[in-house]
Amino acid sequence: MKLLLENAHIEGIRYYDAYRKHGGYRSVEKALKMTPDEIVDEVKKSGLRGRGGAGFPTGLKWSFLAKPEGVPRHLVCNADESEPGTFKDRYLMEFLPHLLIEGLIVSSFALGSNATYIYIRGEYAWIPDILERAIQEAKNNGFLGKNILGTGFDLEIYVHRGAGAYICGEETALIESLEGKRGNPRIKPPFPAVQGVWMRPTVVNNVETLAAIVPIINMGGEAYGNIGVGKSTGTKLISACGNLNKPGVYEIPFDLSVEDFIYSDEWCGGIPNGKRLKACIPGGSSVPIVPANLLTKTAKGETRYMNYESLSDGGFQTGTMLGSGGFIVLDEDQCVVKHTMTLAHFYMHESCGQCSPCREGTGWMWRILKNIEYGKGKMEDIDLLWDVQRRIEGNTICPLGDAAAWPVAAAIRHFRDEFEWHVLNPDEAQVRNYGLAHYADRREIPAL
Amino acid sequence: METIENMANTEVQFSEQALNKVKEIIHRYPEGKQKSALIPILHLAQDQFGGWLDVPVMDYVAGLLQIKPIEVYEVATFYTMFNTKPVGKYVFEVCKTGPCMLNGSDDIIKYIEEKLGIKPGETTADGLFTLKPAECLGACGYAPMMQLGKFYKEHLTREKVDQIIEQCRAGKMELN
Numbered sequence A: 001m002k003l004l005l006e007n008a009h010i011e012g013i014r015y016y017d018a019y020r021k022h023g024g025y026r027s028v029e030k031a032l033k034m035t036p037d038e039i040v041d042e043v044k045k046s047g048l049r050g051r052g053g054a055g056f057p058t059g060l061k062w063s064f065l066a067k068p069e070g071v072p073r074h075l076v077c078n079a080d081e082s083e084p085g086t087f088k089d090r091y092l093m094e095f096l097p098h099l100l101i102e103g104l105i106v107s108s109f110a111l112g113s114n115a116t117y118i119y120i121r122g123e124y125a126w127i128p129d130i131l132e133r134a135i136q137e138a139k140n141n142g143f144l145g146k147n148i149l150g151t152g153f154d155l156e157i158y159v160h161r162g163a164g165a166y167i168c169g170e171e172t173a174l175i176e177s178l179e180g181k182r183g184n185p186r187i188k189p190p191f192p193a194v195q196g197v198w199m200r201p202t203v204v205n206n207v208e209t210l211a212a213i214v215p216i217i218n219m220g221g222e223a224y225g226n227i228g229v230g231k232s233t234g235t236k237l238i239s240a241c242g243n244l245n246k247p248g249v250y251e252i253p254f255d256l257s258v259e260d261f262i263y264s265d266e267w268c269g270g271i272p273n274g275k276r277l278k279a280c281i282p283g284g285s286s287v288p289i290v291p292a293n294l295l296t297k298t299a300k301g302e303t304r305y306m307n308y309e310s311l312s313d314g315g316f317q318t319g320t321m322l323g324s325g326g327f328i329v330l331d332e333d334q335c336v337v338k339h340t341m342t343l344a345h346f347y348m349h350e351s352c353g354q355c356s357p358c359r360e361g362t363g364w365m366w367r368i369l370k371n372i373e374y375g376k377g378k379m380e381d382i383d384l385l386w387d388v389q390r391r392i393e394g395n396t397i398c399p400l401g402d403a404a405a406w407p408v409a410a411a412i413r414h415f416r417d418e419f420e421w422h423v424l425n426p427d428e429a430q431v432r433n434y435g436l437a438h439y440a441d442r443r444e445i446p447a448l
Numbered sequence B: 001m002e003t004i005e006n007m008a009n010t011e012v013q014f015s016e017q018a019l020n021k022v023k024e025i026i027h028r029y030p031e032g033k034q035k036s037a038l039i040p041i042l043h044l045a046q047d048q049f050g051g052w053l054d055v056p057v058m059d060y061v062a063g064l065l066q067i068k069p070i071e072v073y074e075v076a077t078f079y080t081m082f083n084t085k086p087v088g089k090y091v092f093e094v095c096k097t098g099p100c101m102l103n104g105s106d107d108i109i110k111y112i113e114e115k116l117g118i119k120p121g122e123t124t125a126d127g128l129f130t131l132k133p134a135e136c137l138g139a140c141g142y143a144p145m146m147q148l149g150k151f152y153k154e155h156l157t158r159e160k161v162d163q164i165i166e167q168c169r170a171g172k173m174e175l176n
């Protein structure tokens, strides 16, 4: 069942006429007849969880918004999408810009925002044109601007381009950036819901979260909440990449098994050249990497599914997270040490530098990983690496520190033998990869 | 008080069209919060003044927004898309993060290095090309890839790199 991408392949759906013809903007017509509180209630009933990565319930987040008399409030759409492996928001904005605009209108009405901003990563430089055109079309048809549909509700939506900084996806850094400053995360509290952009109450939500408001209003929160499994309601966009026959953006039902998602022709179509699966990072680079045997099955031997609960089954010992839905697949020829090294470089580059555990620790992790990868590592380095990541986690202003530590921790936890092999065989490690030797002494070999 | 109009006599000068755009951008933010327009306006400035932000350009932008020059320097140096040194006409920003690496970005970077005779971060002697390795650009499913001007070049192969370089040399590459 598709709730977001159902009409993605209709000719001209990027433009107002086709979008409207296929049922577009119905949710605005419906929502503007409701009260803002009724809309928030529907969102609560839907069980929608934020699609930006943390999975926090959206309705609950909305209900925290402070409403002091006479102070404007703002909705900000987080389109910074910079987590390695993640490119789903881009797809939504490129091909279904009106779906996002529609979701923004309903959400802005529910939250009382008369000026809503889409903060988009600067590198997506061609997308603001698409969004601005959609905004203009919506305006020409009375869905934006002054006195929308005669209800007295005014709304402007502005597109604001960032300029290349992953940290600006973190909501308080995003707010700083929107104010024209460096993207340094703020210390919380105060939370954005109380003092956000220009010290006004602010809600920051992900692109996909805000698009999902449209089906929630159209079908009703309860009906939306009945789709899915447990606390994973609705559907989720997954951006699949790495070693796959059909990488791309998919809208999945939450009862899809990980194995089907990777191997079925309906989805990613398996791994190129008949290679075997080695490991996967299923929720964007910040979530733990898991080896094949823990990806398709949980430690208890149960089938693993593409949803919040199933992917995190086993905690960080044997599980991982759904995160942003950036699904990165490594085949048998890939090197976990090298892959982890590129991610460590990413976090070092993207640390804003405000807190020393993150600023110094990310650099340390990269340098140690580089030494191990290039055959200059020592056995103690593996323990040192473990120690460094442990000292970052939980000791920083924002979660980028944790996000940098987790991938390293998981790589050592599950692939320590591969790290050791690099140290013991420095010359060999320069000419070949460790492959699936990881599984040599295990009963379960991920043949699949 | 200095206004956008009477900044007109300084050396660095936006076109009339760009100045209108500046006003429109400032208008998106609440009264008195014009500093919010800084990043969008730095993008405009970088596009208009040769692909990088020289100090006089940053000072000019500070004047337009009535903020201190240091506030502009702080921002320009924080964000990777702003160049505070000159770059070539065509900047190849090749992604080298994990997912692209899994699909051969190392080879593409090496090929560009050999073909253009430059190392990452360098510009060719003719001032045409700069190679700038980049972190994940949100195109991981279409790897390997690079950003060139406003657009992405995806599913790169050596042949595709050859074609891109040829198009640039022939002045036929669209950047905007």
Ligand SMILES: Cc1cc2nc3c(=O)[nH]c(=O)nc-3n(C[C@H](O)[C@H](O)[C@H](O)COP(=O)(O)O)c2cc1C
Pocket (backbone or CB within 6 Å): A049, A050, A051, A052, A053, A054, A055, A056, A058, A078, A079, A080, A081, A082, A083, A166, A167, A168, A169, A170, A171, A172, A204, A205, A206, A207, A209, A210, A398, A399, A400, A403
């Ligand atoms: C380092 C870091 C980067 C983040 N990047 C993004 C991002 O690119 N897009 C996004 O929607 N949320 C991102 N987040 C999460 C946001 O802080 C915030 O939780 C999210 O926008 C809330 O929206 P949601 O509840 O709709 O998911 C990031 C968080 C951190 C710590």
Ligand code: SF4
Pocket (backbone or CB within 6 Å): A167, A184, A185, A350, A351, A352, A353, A354, A355, A356, A358, A359, A396, A397, A398, A399, A400, A401
């Ligand atoms: S954890 Fe890292 S990115 Fe976050 S505030 Fe500290 S230094 Fe900046």
Ligand code: FES
Pocket (backbone or CB within 6 Å): A084, A085, A086, B095, B096, B097, B098, B099, B100, B101, B135, B136, B137, B138, B139, B140, B141, B143, B145
């Ligand atoms: S890793 Fe290269 S675009 Fe994401």
